[in-house]
Amino acid sequence: MTHAYGDRVVVDDVSLDLREHRIGLIGANGSGKSTLARMVNGLIVPDTGRVLVDGLDTRDHVKEIRRRVGFVFPDADTQIIMPTVAEDVRIGLRDSGLSRDEIEARVDEALARHGLLEHRDHPAHLLSSGQKQMLALASVLVTEPQILVCDEPTTLLDLRNVRIITETLRTLPQQVILLTHHLDTLSGFDRVLVMDAGKIVFDGAPEDAVAYYVALMEQRP
Numbered sequence: 001m002t003h004a005y006g007d008r009v010v011v012d013d014v015s016l017d018l019r020e021h022r023i024g025l026i027g028a029n030g031s032g033k034s035t036l037a038r039m040v041n042g043l044i045v046p047d048t049g050r051v052l053v054d055g056l057d058t059r060d061h062v063k064e065i066r067r068r069v070g071f072v073f074p075d076a077d078t079q080i081i082m083p084t085v086a087e088d089v090r091i092g093l094r095d096s097g098l099s100r101d102e103i104e105a106r107v108d109e110a111l112a113r114h115g116l117l118e119h120r121d122h123p124a125h126l127l128s129s130g131q132k133q134m135l136a137l138a139s140v141l142v143t144e145p146q147i148l149v150c151d152e153p154t155t156l157l158d159l160r161n162v163r164i165i166t167e168t169l170r171t172l173p174q175q176v177i178l179l180t181h182h183l184d185t186l187s188g189f190d191r192v193l194v195m196d197a198g199k200i201v202f203d204g205a206p207e208d209a210v211a212y213y214v215a216l217m218e219q220r221p
């Protein structure tokens with residue numbers, strides 16, 4: 001598939017079958033990673049070619065695909081939509097069919113797991129940047145998506161929270177597609193793709209992919 005913004009091609013004839021449990025996507029700024037990742041949940045539909053999730057075309061089945069594919073954005077402020085921390089997690093469960101008590105239990109569990117329980121009833125906009133990233137992840141995970149796409153979820157985090165998120169992503173039962181500039185978070189991943197100028201230029205084990213990417217960057221002026 002291919003995608004261009006105007007006449008600028010940013011995903012250039014990419015063909016991928018993503019079946020591994022934990023997949024990393026790395027590459028220079030502007031190489032097309034976010035554009036490619038947004039295609040997985042139908043936020044962006046390719047100009048040519050198609051994207052299938054569980055056999056469903058993102059062009060025709062956006063609603064079902066959004067339920068299956070959770071997406072964590074790099075900027076948590078755009079993702080947090082409710083006034084308080086608990087409300088932001090709870091909103092994802094509104095159509096879940098769970099009872100009120102079950103919902104509250106799930107909300108508290110998600111907040112506790114992401115170190116946010118003590119901020120339960122605080123205004124979400126008063127959280128620190130890193131806590132907002134944790135909240136964005138909690139709000140997506142509480143909906144139990146089958147696939148989780150995370151676009152740089154650790155950018156603003158301190159070391160402890162990077163470890164918490166990395167460990168969370170490593171141990172999740174669902175498929176994870178992680179875009180990151182924190183290369184060490186990819187250790188133990190099943191497959192890492194390197195993107196450059198809209199193309200997948202390497203596809204393999206994490207250590208090999210990171211070495212390829214580092215060498216690629218060292219060639220740049």
Ligand SMILES: Nc1ncnc2c1ncn2[C@@H]1O[C@H](COP(=O)(O)OP(=O)(O)OP(=O)(O)O)[C@@H](O)[C@H]1O
Nearest residue numbers: 005006010027028029030031032033034035036195
């Ligand atoms: N909505 C848009 N309209 C026009 N150009 C865009 C749009 N979104 C992205 N681009 C351009 O497409 C190119 C690829 O962007 P993309 O966000 O996919 O890269 P990336 O690899 O995720 O970068 P980063 O590591 O900086 O997040 C960039 O040059 C960017 O400026």
